[in-house]
Amino acid sequence: MSLQTIRQDWFSNVRNDLLAGLVVALALIPEAIAFSIIAGVDPKVGLYASFSIATLIAFFGGRPGMISAATGAMALVMTSLVKEHGLNYLLAATILTGILQVCAGWVQLGRLMRFVSRSVVTGFVNALAILIFMAQLPELTNVTWHVYAVTAAGLAIIYGLPRLTRAIPSPLVAIVVLTALSMALGLDIRTVGNMGTLPDSLPSFLMPDVPLNLETLRIILPYSATLMVVGLLESLMTATIVDDLTDTRSDKNRECVGQGIANIATGFIGGMAGCAMIGQSVINVTSGGRGRLSTLTAGVVLLVLVVFLGEWVSRIPMAALVAVMIMVSIGTFNWQSLRNLRAHPASSGVVMVATVVVTVLTHDLAKGVLTGVLLSGVFFAQKVSRMLSVSSHVEDGGRVRRYEVSGQVFFASSDQLFHSFDYNETARQVHIDVSHAHFWDITAVGALDKVVLKLRRAGAEVEVHGLNEASATMVGRFGVHDKDDGALVTGH
Structure with missing residues (x-):
């Protein structure tokens, strides 16, 4: 790697990367806790994973400015493994997932992204935007009017502040101002601390306590293989989206290896497997983050916040973070694609809509993308066959x-x-x-x-x-x- 590349990736956008990383770190905390709950493990498992993966992917990933951490898509795969075999088998599966991902990078599996059409990518983006919005609904149902007021105030700051100044990311201002306001007024609303206990110590090296035999491999291999596919699919799709947002290129095969290295290390410090996050990546980009420093900042600041400033972080109102995620949802959705349904060929529209519908109904990104890719192949074959x-x-x-x-x-x-x-x-x-x-x-x-x-x-x-x-x-x-x-x- 040349000195010019290092300077470009790490130090070409220092101020914005640091601020964007801080915003992402704050938004990562409740999500990491929520994904831990989905997987059936202690909140620290998701928080340690988010710190580890974000930090390591900053060095080894193939896409500067992209955020990777514990994710909901991966957590859903882990649920039955944790329930039937416990945390140690999850950690072993995480390490094996990483090994499989490194192998995928070595055999240049990233090249398969060439077979994913633009309609599938658009459908993936729109489905993810809808899922991000749907994930906020539990925080907005059966609550007092204070929650709606704080959420509305957060959206007002997020969209209004950039009209006055862009010196500081508006989502960061919204989180700080609304946290201070909530504490000053003593508002009785749900906070980050209500989601689970934050860890009070740094992660340490540990070896998963599982028998090193073929029976263990038989148990974890199906889960690890699924986690590998889901993780790489979401990571490579997210890399493609960030490529478009920043008008830059990424190294997909290096991303596969980077995700693998991050997951291997994460399994050895008690974290769950993770991958790239479209929502957090969009927050990072829209907040001005472009380089690897933003991703590193997100990981390091996350750990510092939960371990050393946990008392303050626990007081952040969830409504403020909901406002940030609603902004992400709105900004992620490709609104132009709705107008393009009439202008573009019908087959493109069918592929895009099918990808959205399957992803939203199953909450499984892999199934949605696979549906879109298969339909794209069918339509392409049909179109080419007419040329005979x-x-x-x-x-x-x-x-x-x-x-x-x-x-x-x-x-x-x-x-x-x-x-x-x-x-x-x-x-x-x-x-x-x-x-x-x-x-x-x-x-x-x-x-x-x-x-x-x-x-x-x-x-x-x-x-x-x-x-x-x-x-x-x-x-x-x-x-x-x-x-x-x-x-x-x-x-x-």
Whole structure:
């Protein structure tokens, strides 16, 4: 890594990175506690994890300015493991998750992001915005009017302050002002301290107390594999979104390795597995954070706040943090995508909406993205299959018929190829020109075999010519018609 890269990643935006990191640290605390509760573990497990992952990913991650910590998506996967086997097995699963993620980075699994379409990314973003908003609803139901007043005041500060000055991130001002106001007025509203006890000591190294045998591996491997997939999927999708927000590029394979290193270390200090967080990353970016210093600040300040300033942090009203997360939700949602539903192709809209619906209904980002990717593949295959055309004309007084095949022949267009020929052929010779076609898979080769063999059974002499090198290799390996007498396949 060059000195210029280090300067750019760490010291090109020091003031804004420090302030943005402070905002993120404050917003991370209640979320880490909430995710610990979801997983069924002590709040310190999520808080230590958020500190460890954020701190380490600042050094090893592939995306400056992106925030990683304990997340809800990962916590949901852990619930049954903790319930059935306890915390130590969760820590072992966290370490194995990290090892699998490092391996994924080494085999360059990050390249798979090329197969995720823009419609899927947009659907992922919109679904996440909706889930972030829905997560705030429990804090806004069956509460006194004070909660609504504090939340409204927080939103007023967040959106109003930037009109006067951008010297300090408005979410930070909102949290500080509303905490002071709540303490001064003695408001009886829910605070961070009501969510769980904050740890009063620094994390220490520990070895998970589990038997080192195949039975332990059998128990934790399914969970670790799922955590690896969910964690990398959410991290790589978040990296793509932050790339767009900051108009910069990230190293997806390095991100995989970085997430793995962070999770391995986290498991050894008593933390749960985590990954990138779209909500906190958006808070960081909108607060001015751009470099690795913002991520490091978020992790370090989080630990300092909960361990040394826990008494003050516990008094932060949840309504103030709800206001920040509502801002994140509004800012995350791609409102332009709603207008684009009319302007863009219908297939793009279907992919985007399906990704949103599945993600929101299942609360599973992996299922939502997988649905979108599969639909994108189906629509793409359908679109490409329409590009196949077969034309024909007779020559030599009707004794020879020439077919010209143009386009892509693969599993989705092979039936069209087969049904484009006249098998009641009267011409004695049939020439099939495929110089403007490409055969992609064994289904395509099988279709060509069926065409040639059926024409031969009708009494015609068949010649296939014009195969490009790749298609000829495919036909040579898997085709059968060119191995029978009376059929000839030639290249250009």
